[in-house]
Amino acid sequence: xxxxxxxxxxxxxxxxxxxxxxxxxxxxxxxxxxxxxxxxxxxxxxxxxxxxxxxxxxxxxxxxxxxxxxxxxxxxxxxxxxxxxxxxxxxxxxxxxxxxxxxxxxxxxxxxxxxxxxxxxxxxxxxxxxxxxxxxxxxxxxxxxxxxxxxxxxxxxxxxxxxxxxxxxxxxxxxxxxxxxxxxxxxxxxxxxxxxxxxxxxxxxxxxxxxxxxxxxxxxxxxxxxxxxxxx
Numbered sequence: 099x100x101x102x103x104x105x106x107x108x109x110x111x112x113x114x115x116x117x118x119x120x121x122x123x124x125x126x127x128x129x130x131x132x133x134x135x136x137x138x139x140x141x142x143x144x145x146x147x148x149x150x151x152x153x154x155x156x157x158x159x160x161x162x163x164x165x166x167x168x169x170x171x172x173x174x175x176x177x178x179x180x181x182x183x184x185x186x187x188x189x190x191x192x193x194x195x196x197x198x199x200x201x202x203x204x205x206x207x208x209x210x211x212x213x214x215x216x217x218x219x220x221x222x223x224x225x226x227x228x229x230x231x232x233x234x235x236x237x238x239x240x241x242x243x244x245x246x247x248x249x250x251x252x253x254x255x256x257x258x259x260x261x262x263x264x265x266x267x268x269x270x271x272x273x274x275x276x277x278x279x280x281x282x283x284x285x286x287x288x289x290x291x292x293x294x295x296x297x298x299x300x301x302x303x304x305x306x307x308x309x310x311x312x313x314x315x316x317x318x319x320x321x322x323x324x325x326x327x328x329x330x
Contacts, residue, residue: 130183134155220323234288271321
């Protein structure tokens, strides 16, 4: 289970809300989030729509949020019938998949005509910049590669959507520095890298010390792709 860091959830809130409006989430009755993690985005969509949201991941969350129906499964082989859903959402999920194009083809398969894929935020970690540069960004990109994912997912998602037979309307956030004021953002990323086996305890402690020394002046640039794609 991948943790959803404050950067991934709190900072992408305005982007998600914009996609919800563009994709007309309020009118969608059967919605699925793929790669839900602990379910904060699915819970948010349930609260906004007043309807139950389907949420899928390869691991079960510790607690299923209210308004969410959890399904165990792989985003590259969805356990749903064809043409049965109105919307499928991805949030920091495609970059971890070995075959994101296959996941989007699956999303297209389960969508009804007129349904939408919502790309709520997918990063391009190959263009991430950190100041001060503690190495955290490069380690994160390497972790995605090590697990068979695509750290440049944000730059490729538009093409993947087209290959899935969908009509994409995606854009990228401006390349601007964002300050990191909440230490939980870095702590969650370092903890995840250690749990994944990318960092041993000593390396994690050294990186945490370097990040602690940069506290108060820490900032990052991470391009994020977001938007929606319709099924003709």
